[in-house]
Amino acid sequence: MLRGLVTYTYVGSNTRGGNPVEQLNLRFGDIYAGAGVPDGMKVKAQEVVGTVYFDNAVGRLVEMKQVLRVEQEGSIGGRMVTESLLGTMSWTLQPK
Numbered sequence: 290m291l292r293g294l295v296t297y298t299y300v301g302s303n304t305r306g307g308n309p310v311e312q313l314n315l316r317f318g319d320i321y322a323g324a325g326v327p328d329g330m331k332v333k334a335q336e337v338v339g340t341v342y343f344d345n346a347v348g349r350l351v352e353m354k355q356v357l358r359v360e361q362e363g364s365i366g367g368r369m370v371t372e373s374l375l376g377t378m379s380w381t382l383q384p385k
Contacts, residue, residue, distance in 0.1 A: 339356065
């Protein structure tokens with residue numbers, strides 16, 4: 290589970306599906322916040338960034354995209370392991 294402080298930065302007005310929306314960028318701080326890292330592993334680099342589109346007229350999220358990158362290394366069973374993770378998530382509100 291990802292944990293940590295999320296910072297939102299207002300970018301400005303945009304359009305999605307022909308409708309006016311507000312665009313925000315997001316960035317997670319320490320995504321593991323001291324939990325969730327397997328024993329023997331050390332997080333060397335981590336980043337979660339994304340974009341959020343919010344429709345003020347209806348008061349809800351319209352679309353969100355995030356990219357997760359994690360690099361970790363350590364010893365498991367006496368052997369050195371290096372792991373690189375890359376994940377993407379897209380969320381779009383579908384019309385009724």
